[in-house]
Amino acid sequence: MVRSDSEAGSAEAELVRRARGGDRAAFAELYDDHTGLVHGILISMVKPQDARDLVQDVFLSALRAIGRLERDDRFGPWVATIARNRAKDAYKSRTPEVGLDEIMDPPAAGAPEEEPDGADEEAERVLAVVRDLPEAYRETLCLRLVEGLTGPEIATRTGLTHGSVRVNLHRGMKLLRERLEGLGMRGCSA
Amino acid sequence: MKHDYLWDGSGAPDPEVERLERLLGRYRHGERAARAPRSQLRLLRGTGIAAALAAGVLFYFSLAPRAGYRVSNMGDVHFARAGDVLEVGAASASVEIESLGHVELLPGSVVRIEDTGARFHALFLERGALIASIVAEPRVFRVGTPAGLTIDLGCEYRLEVTSDGRSLLSVVKGQVEFGYGGREVYVPAGASCESTLTRGPTPPIFDDASDELRELVEQLSATGAYAPFPAKLPYDPELLERLLGFEDREDALPLFAMMTDPGLPFGMRDAIFDRLHEVFDSPESVTRAGILAGNADMRQDWLGVIDHWWR
Numbered sequence: 001m002v003r004s005d006s007e008a009g010s011a012e013a014e015l016v017r018r019a020r021g022g023d024r025a026a027f028a029e030l031y032d033d034h035t036g037l038v039h040g041i042l043i044s045m046v047k048p049q050d051a052r053d054l055v056q057d058v059f060l061s062a063l064r065a066i067g068r069l070e071r072d073d074r075f076g077p078w079v080a081t082i083a084r085n086r087a088k089d090a091y092k093s094r095t096p097e098v099g100l101d102e103i104m105d106p107p108a109a110g111a112p113e114e115e116p117d118g119a120d121e122e123a124e125r126v127l128a129v130v131r132d133l134p135e136a137y138r139e140t141l142c143l144r145l146v147e148g149l150t151g152p153e154i155a156t157r158t159g160l161t162h163g164s165v166r167v168n169l170h171r172g173m174k175l176l177r178e179r180l181e182g183l184g185m186r187g188c189s190a
Numbered sequence: 191m192k193h194d195y196l197w198d199g200s201g202a203p204d205p206e207v208e209r210l211e212r213l214l215g216r217y218r219h220g221e222r223a224a225r226a227p228r229s230q231l232r233l234l235r236g237t238g239i240a241a242a243l244a245a246g247v248l249f250y251f252s253l254a255p256r257a258g259y260r261v262s263n264m265g266d267v268h269f270a271r272a273g274d275v276l277e278v279g280a281a282s283a284s285v286e287i288e289s290l291g292h293v294e295l296l297p298g299s300v301v302r303i304e305d306t307g308a309r310f311h312a313l314f315l316e317r318g319a320l321i322a323s324i325v326a327e328p329r330v331f332r333v334g335t336p337a338g339l340t341i342d343l344g345c346e347y348r349l350e351v352t353s354d355g356r357s358l359l360s361v362v363k364g365q366v367e368f369g370y371g372g373r374e375v376y377v378p379a380g381a382s383c384e385s386t387l388t389r390g391p392t393p394p395i396f397d398d399a400s401d402e403l404r405e406l407v408e409q410l411s412a413t414g415a416y417a418p419f420p421a422k423l424p425y426d427p428e429l430l431e432r433l434l435g436f437e438d439r440e441d442a443l444p445l446f447a448m449m450t451d452p453g454l455p456f457g458m459r460d461a462i463f464d465r466l467h468e469v470f471d472s473p474e475s476v477t478r479a480g481i482l483a484g485n486a487d488m489r490q491d492w493l494g495v496i497d498h499w500w501r
Contacts, residue, residue: 022369028310031329039219048217055219057490059329060367064374065486082487089475089491123213130214144196145207145214151197169196177206 013072020066027066030075031059036147037076037157038083044131044142045087054090058083077159122185129179137172140165258306260286272308276301278318287311290331291324304334315357319350338370338385345379357385360397368394375447376493378500393444396500400441406433407444430458434465439499442469446496450481450489470496 012033018026038058042051062079069078130138130145143149149157155165193201258271264283270276276283278299285293288307295301299318305311313320314334323346324331331342333349335357340349345364351357359368360382368375368383373390377383383394392411395404410429433445442465448454449462459482467478473491480488 025309028329028332032309035219043217052219056327057494061486061490063367064489068484068486085487089473119213120216123216126210126213127217142214145210146217148211148215148218150199151194166197173196173207176210 010073012075016066016069016072016075019063020069027063030062030079034076034079034157035059036149037143038079040143040147040149041080041083041139042087043127043146044135044138045084046090048127050090051087054083054086058086061086074159076157080158125183125185126180129183129185130176132179133172133175136168137175140168141172141176144169259288259303262286270303272303272306274303275316276303285313287324287331290326291322293323293333294321296320315349315351317351317353319348321348322346335385337387338368338391341367341369347377355387359383359385359391373451378443378497380500381443393447395444396440398440403433403436403441403444410444410448427458430461434461439469439496442466442496443500446493450484456482466492466496470499 012030015026015030015033019030035055039051039055042054042058045051046054058079061082065082069075127146130141132138133141140154143154143158144151151165151169152162154160154169155162158165160168195201195204196207258269258274261267261270261276262284263281264276264278267276270285276285276295276299278295278297278301280297282297283295285295285301285303287293288311290311293301293313296319299320300316301318301320302314302316304314310329311326311331312334313332316336320333322331322333322340322342324342326342329341333340333342335349335351336355337351337357338359340347340359342364345366346362347364347366348360348362349357357370359366359377361377361379363379365379366377368377368385368391370385370387370390375383375391375394377394380398381394381396383391385391389411393407395407406429409426410433413426413429436442445462445466449459449466451459454462460478463478463481466472470492473495476488476492481492
């Protein structure tokens, strides 16, 4: 059965009301429904390993603060904001990660313990290029390409309009194609 | 309506988008651990946190509902489904929580199986004690008791329901969030706390804390907002003064729980903030006003710094 946006919003609001009242099963359901959103936002800003660790932090913050969520139908946009803030704090407080230039042209010091296979290495490089895009584009593209959310799903969960998401997707994808092409990493022609 | 594969997956797939979906899909939540790039694998091995990777894989496989759990050392009972109640005899029994780990049920315990993975993995400890050893992502596994709910954040802990209705929690590894009745505390490895139906969890303390600190926290837990309802005794400012005087960073664990407890008078929380600020660095994002107003993000930010000293 397919639920409309308003039905989904109403069901989510009910979960928020129950979670605020201490119903942990309801919070677990919110967790399940929004882990992709949170992880997609995090991975657009921090390394994959850090993103995985921060998912827990974000939901712990949400659990503690859910009493102060003002609109029950805005859990997605609210938890997305927490995720962005946590990622920014993590970015500021941790050691600088390897830059894009280094990923594209890794130093040749010493023999590697284990050679990454081609696809893994390519994925790492493409993700680095995505994360180098402007924020609005990289976040939307990570939700679409990493988490597999559709444009309408991204709009519903982040609280952005369909128009904004569509623009971010298409402009972001155009810029990504150009950058991949500039780096000789385009696999297919559009 | 015009088809747009990038927008909603409709129409003919864009080959470049499809390629990127395949490439980057390995990082998707729940899938990425099984297919993490090898450069990450090297890092994980090097830093000794490959368990985190395993947890991700286990979480992935834990999503599908299962029929029940394997049970060991319980006579004729070898399998338990949701709704079953396990009454343990004179010897300990063990329940395998799929591939997430296991729970040892100590003699005399009564445990109800609440969910075997349809939504999450959940037990309810009616009486007795259990030791949970779980490697999973947060929120996948939980144990309820009459006076609180433990939310597993990837850990090993002992939980006991006493004959007088108290729930005792001791964390061996990792961390646990323990809550009841609107009061929630964060309990790191090496610390314990207890909860009752009438007051929720007390401030946690480390197991190797001095008797003096232990007695002090017990005394504070019998007064003010921590007192069992309805016999509320007023707080004794002298007790708090003494608690603020402990110098070891580990002794500040109960203070951290109390600082944001809305049941405490504002002046007390203010004094606790001053003391914690003196002992621990606070991130730039943390302000007195925000913390005392209960800003959960600030609390979490500060905990991120303080936690470093507790591990």
